[in-house]
Structures are given as structure tokens and as C-alpha cells.
Amino acid sequence: MNVQDILNITQGKLITLSADLSREVKGGCGADLMSDVLASIQPEAVLLSGLCNPQVVRTAQMADVAAIILVRGKQPMPQTVQLAEEEGIPLISSPYGMFELCGRLYQAGLRSLEMPVSGDDACTCND
Amino acid sequence: MVTNEPRKNRIISDQQAENITRVEELAYEIKVEEVMTRNAVTIPVTDPMRTALNIFRDMHISGAPVMNGQQMVGILSIEDLIRCMADNDLSAPISKYMTDKVISISHNEPVVEALKFFVNTRHGRLPVLDEQEHLVGILTKGDITRGLLRALQRERQEEELRRYRASHLFDDIESDRTSLILRYNIKARDFTHGGAASSNIKRALMRLGASAQIARRCGIAIYEAEINLIIHTTDGGVLRVEIEPHQISIEAYDYGPGIKDVNLAMQPGYSTASEEVREMGFGAGMGLVNIARCTDYMNLESVYGKGTRLKMKIFLNQEETVGERSTTPKEPAA
Incomplete structure (x- = not known):
């Protein structure tokens, strides 16, 4: 699934102008608290969030997010859009709510890229 | 064309x-x-x-x-x-x-x-x-x-990245131990620019040739530390990153107010962030937990009323090394 497919499925509006619509999206993650995102998300996911400030883009950049969807038709602050343009992360606004969007994307075959909470796992550097 | x-x-x-x-x-x-x-x-x-x-x-x-x-x-x-x-x-x-x-x-x-x-x-x-x-x-x-076309595009992007990489930095300079130190002053309550330092550090690591995984782990750890400085400090603080071919050492320090109970602060979900800060998407109480998960070594020292010093290290093995060289021993002391 790529960003264009995501736009179609979510009936989303692309807010950033310079987005690469062919960029592949490997899965999804939904959260409003940025540390929750950083705690759980794996690379190349689409991030669904109700948060509209520039931090959602910063978080996305740190976590190698492929695209951001703002839920419930939210319009981001101008600084958010500008940062997303600079970092080349597609920013999408969809009229649907978080639950509906997760459901639609999951049904369309997008898997979850949220890691379960349990593990002190991720570290692979001590070999 | x-x-x-x-x-x-x-x-x-x-x-x-x-x-x-x-x-x-x-x-x-x-x-x-x-x-x-x-x-x-x-x-x-x-x-x-x-x-x-x-x-x-x-x-x-x-x-x-x-x-x-x-x-x-x-x-x-x-x-x-x-x-x-x-x-x-x-x-x-x-x-x-x-x-x-x-x-x-x-x-x-x-x-x-x-x-x-x-x-x-x-x-x-x-x-x-x-x-x-x-x-x-x-x-x-x-x-x-x-x-x-896809393959060509992929190659062009890789080529661009390669050109940027300052990966010979550590090769060109002769010393017994070379390191590159980056310092950033972080202002308290400056949420608009929050993450700018982390972003620059992540980019610097990529240009130095760090693997995507290492850049991501550093980025997340430093971002959490940066946000903590913005949310919690009285007068902001400093981020200091030392990059060597075998390890990346990060310090975040400030001069107040300090943490009352470090053990409590380390617990997942615990946060002292205000309602206002939570509305901005912070204060999940996962910051220090995320840092611990992304780093190989972490030490948090704080004196209430004085300040806090957070030290983190990420060790790089032969394949992940920044710069072209990894002459330093594979098992560095923490």
C-alpha cells in the first residue's frame, strides 16, 4: 500500500504539496501521546493522530514514519505544515475519526506496526 | 532533460x-x-x-x-x-x-x-x-x-546520501582517539522548536554514515531527552552528543528543578507533566522508558533543587560504525 492508496481509503486531503505519493506504507499506528508513538511504532508506518502541533512531525521524523493522518478533519498549525514540507513527510487530513480510520485501513489490509508493550526487546546491538 | x-x-x-x-x-x-x-x-x-x-x-x-x-x-x-x-x-x-x-x-x-x-x-x-x-x-x-524507474530513483537517493556523508571525517584526522562533539542549548517551554536539535543530530548521524537503525534509536532517545528539558526545566538545559567510531555518548543536563524521586520517574506511565502539556501530546510517562529501551547504557542523576544529568550511550559494532574506521576495541567499557 502506498500513500496514494491511503488517501483513497481515508478519503483524505493531502495538505503538504511536495509529497511522494508512491512512497510505500508498511503498516499503521494510532496514538495521541507522542511518547506512546515512540514507544510502540516500527519504521515505515502511517501515523494516525489527533495532534496537530509541529511535534507530531518531529515525532514522525524520529520514528521514520511514512505519512501522517490527522483524524476528524483537523487542520494543522502552519508551523506543522511547514515542518512536514521540510522533512518531506506527507500530511493528510481525513474527515473520519480515529476508530473509523483504523478500521478502514486495517480492513484494506494494512497491518499494525504497533509493538506490544511487554518487551525490553528492541535492542539488537549486543551481539 | x-x-x-x-x-x-x-x-x-x-x-x-x-x-x-x-x-x-x-x-x-x-x-x-x-x-x-x-x-x-x-x-x-x-x-x-x-x-x-x-x-x-x-x-x-x-x-x-x-x-x-x-x-x-x-x-x-x-x-x-x-x-x-x-x-x-x-x-x-x-x-x-x-x-x-x-x-x-x-x-x-x-x-x-x-x-x-x-x-x-x-x-x-x-x-x-x-x-x-x-x-x-x-x-x-x-x-x-x-x-x-523505481530502481533508478532508489539509486539516486542513495547516491545523494552518500555524497553528503562526511564519512571520511574520522579517517582524515590523526589522533589516538578522535571524536566529534555537538552541543545544543534547549529553551524551556519552547514547544514550537522542540525536536529541532534531535532532528539535526539524527541528520548528522546519517551523514556520518550511521545505519538507519542506529540513527533512529539515537533520534528517539535524544528527542525524549530534549522534550524533557523543554517540559520540566526552569531555565532550559543543554544537549551534548559525542560521536566516536565505536560509540555515541549523549548527555542532557540542566540546573533545575531536579527530580524528587528518580525511581518513580523511571516507572512506565508516571509523569508530573501538567494538563496543559498533556494536551500538547506529551506526558505519557514513557519518555525515560523509551530512552532506556533505545540506548545501551543510561544513567539518571538528579538532586532536587539543583538539577538533573542524564547520560546515555549507544555502542556501535563494526558494521554500524560511523566514519569509515573502527580501530577502537569492539567491547568498550561503559
Whole structure:
């Protein structure tokens, strides 16, 4: 699934102008608290969030997010859009709510890229 | 690209020539399975031609392999369908109009083999088979063009990155132990610029040739530390990152207010962030937990009323090293 497919499925509006619509999206993650995102998300996911400030883009950049969807038709602050343009992360606004969007994307075959909470796992550097 | 010049005088620039050669090289390097369409649409051999008409129209395709169970027995193209419609014979079985001598290609052949086939025949598609002669996909000229363009684009991005990489930095400077130190002053409550330092550090690491995984782990750890400085400090603080070929050492320090109970602060979900800060998406109480998860070593020291010092380290093994060199021992002391 790529960003264009995501736009179609979510009936989303692309807010950033310079987005690469062919960029592949490997899965999804939904959260409003940025540390929750950083705690759980794996690379190349689409991030669904109700948060509209520039931090959602910063978080996305740190976590190698492929695209951001703002839920419930939210319009981001101008600084958010500008940062997303600079970092080349597609920013999408969809009229649907978080639950509906997760459901639609999951049904369309997008898997979850949220890691379960349990593990002190991720570290692979001590070999 | 040059487009407006008269055709006769058009000279292929060095760069164009280079690209052409590269496309040709790619055609030898890339395998059929990398560019083919998987889950190809197929037609059962026993169906009437009408089915093919519907499938071709609904799926916007102009040909499909014909199957008898798991076995491919032929191929039907739009030309076959036109012949059938001219005969007004849509109720006839597919087998009557299909081509049964099918030329196919193996999934691990280079793309150039398929190109030769398309150039030398009038066929538009090639069924792709695996070692067991099972149909695994279908290949058209469009698939090849798209695949080659994708590969070219990927290479251009990699090339760009390579150019940026200051990866010889550690090679060019002679010393017993070389390191690069980055310092950033972080202002308290400056949420608008929050993350700018982390962003710059992550980018610097990429340019120095750190792997995506290392850059990501550093980025997340430093971002959390930066946000903590913004949320919690009285007068902001400092981020200091020391990059060496074998490790990345990060320090975040400030001069107040300090943490009352460090053990409590380390617990997942615990946060002292205000409601206002939470509304901005912070204060999940996962910051220090995330830092611990992303780093190989973490030490948090705080004196309430004085300040906090958070130390983190990420160790790099031979393959992940920044710069070209990794002369330092593989097992550094923490």
C-alpha cells in the first residue's frame, strides 16, 4: 500500500504539496501521546493522530514514519505544515475519526506496526 | 532533460549516456520477480469466452493466463477476444481461442531476457513460473519500465546520501582517539522548536554514515531527552552528543528543578507533566522508558533543587560504525 492508496481509503486531503505519493506504507499506528508513538511504532508506518502541533512531525521524523493522518478533519498549525514540507513527510487530513480510520485501513489490509508493550526487546546491538 | 532542441542536433549529454548505460546494467541485475505483477488475474479454461470479456473489461487488462486447476494451459489476449467477437462466438469455451503454446519465463531470470522477448515478438505479456513450473506472476513491458524507474530513483537517493556523508571525517584526522562533539542549548517551554536539535543530530548521524537503525534509536532517545528539558526545566538545559567510531555518548543536563524521586520517574506511565502539556501530546510517562529501551547504557542523576544529568550511550559494532574506521576495541567499557 502506498500513500496514494491511503488517501483513497481515508478519503483524505493531502495538505503538504511536495509529497511522494508512491512512497510505500508498511503498516499503521494510532496514538495521541507522542511518547506512546515512540514507544510502540516500527519504521515505515502511517501515523494516525489527533495532534496537530509541529511535534507530531518531529515525532514522525524520529520514528521514520511514512505519512501522517490527522483524524476528524483537523487542520494543522502552519508551523506543522511547514515542518512536514521540510522533512518531506506527507500530511493528510481525513474527515473520519480515529476508530473509523483504523478500521478502514486495517480492513484494506494494512497491518499494525504497533509493538506490544511487554518487551525490553528492541535492542539488537549486543551481539 | 533536453527537449526543445531540434531532433537532428540533439546530442546525448554525458549524464544521459550514463543513465542509459545504467538502465541497461539494471536490466541485467534486476530479476523478473522483482518487477512482475504478483497475484495475476487468471481465467479458468472451462469458462466461456464471455467470462474473459467481463474480466478484461472489469480489470482493465488485455490478456491473462488460462488455468486448468493449478496448471497453466494457455494464454488469452485481447486479440483472441476480438477474433471471437468477430465470429460472434462468446459462448465458445476459452480453449477454442486461447494460445496453447505458451512462452513463459522463470522468476529468477534477469529482466533483460524478458526485454529481448518483447522486442523480438509481438507478445505483450509473459507468464512467470517458479522452479516447480507454478505460475507466480505476470510480466508486461509496463511492469519492467516501472521497476527500472523505481530502481533508478532508489539509486539516486542513495547516491545523494552518500555524497553528503562526511564519512571520511574520522579517517582524515590523526589522533589516538578522535571524536566529534555537538552541543545544543534547549529553551524551556519552547514547544514550537522542540525536536529541532534531535532532528539535526539524527541528520548528522546519517551523514556520518550511521545505519538507519542506529540513527533512529539515537533520534528517539535524544528527542525524549530534549522534550524533557523543554517540559520540566526552569531555565532550559543543554544537549551534548559525542560521536566516536565505536560509540555515541549523549548527555542532557540542566540546573533545575531536579527530580524528587528518580525511581518513580523511571516507572512506565508516571509523569508530573501538567494538563496543559498533556494536551500538547506529551506526558505519557514513557519518555525515560523509551530512552532506556533505545540506548545501551543510561544513567539518571538528579538532586532536587539543583538539577538533573542524564547520560546515555549507544555502542556501535563494526558494521554500524560511523566514519569509515573502527580501530577502537569492539567491547568498550561503559
